[in-house]
Amino acid sequence: MENNTHEYINGIIVEMKDAHLLTTKKVSDKHHTFGDLYLQRTVLFSIICNQNKDIAWKSKKHYDEVNDPMFNGDFVVGLNTPEGIMSYHIKLMYWDLFDVPEIPNAPKYDGYTPDEALLRLRSILPNDNQELSKNLILSKK
Numbered sequence: 001m002e003n004n005t006h007e008y009i010n011g012i013i014v015e016m017k018d019a020h021l022l023t024t025k026k027v028s029d030k031h032h033t034f035g036d037l038y039l040q041r042t043v044l045f046s047i048i049c050n051q052n053k054d055i056a057w058k059s060k061k062h063y064d065e066v067n068d069p070m071f072n073g074d075f076v077v078g079l080n081t082p083e084g085i086m087s088y089h090i091k092l093m094y095w096d097l098f099d100v101p102e103i104p105n106a107p108k109y110d111g112y113t114p115d116e117a118l119l120r121l122r123s124i125l126p127n128d129n130q131e132l133s134k135n136l137i138l139s140k141k
Contacts, residue, residue, distance in 0.1 A: 013027060025038070041088070042088075042090055042091075042094050042097065043097070045077065045088055045090075046077075046094070046097040046098050048079070048121075048124075049077060049079065049098050049100050050098065050099050050100065052079060052124060053099070053100050053101070055079050055080045055081065055124070056077070056078070056079050056080075056098070056100035056101070057077070057078060057079075057080070057100055057101050057102070057103045057106075058075055058076065058077040058078075058095070058098050058100055058101070058102055058103070059075060059076050059077075059102065059103045059104065059105055059106040060075045060076075060092075060102075061104065061105045061106065062076065062105065062106055062109075063105050063106055063107060063108040063109065064105075064108070065105065071089055073091055073092050073093075074089045074090060074091060074092060075089070075090055075092055075095060076088070076089055076090075076106040077090055077098050077100070078106065078107070079120075079121070079124065080107075081120040081121065081123045081124050082123045082124070083116075083119055083120040083123040084110060084112060084116070084120050085107050085109075085110065085112075085120070086112070086117050086120040086121050087106065087107075087109075
């Protein structure tokens with residue numbers, strides 16, 4: 001396969017999703033669907049947040065609800081880590097999984113990348129080797 005095959009396939013998925021011909025929740029790698037993985041992420045993040053209530057929060061509104069309204073049916077839940085805020089949008093049906101303080105508006109998104117999100121999440125570990133974490137995360141590419 002050529003190196004750009006994944007880009008071609010991703011383009012098809014986006015086009016079909018935008019045309020309402022496909023739900024990405026059912027797209028699979030043969031072992032898991034996106035829906036399976038998002039549910040697992042939701043449950044795992046709820047455990048992390050619930051075990052770190054002193055730095056966790058949830059909100060039904062973005063920082064600037066006027067210019068950046070919340071996605072329909074979602075809320076934001078996050079952690080104030082030593083390296084910065086790390087958050088996810090989660091479906092409202094999972095609100096009660098997160099037994100953390102509710103705040104009026106989520107903190108302002110600072111543009112962090114997926115790799116930075118992983119480093120921020122790792123930074124809550126008391127004995128995390130930040131350099132090792134960084135190398136592992138960056139080597140995934």
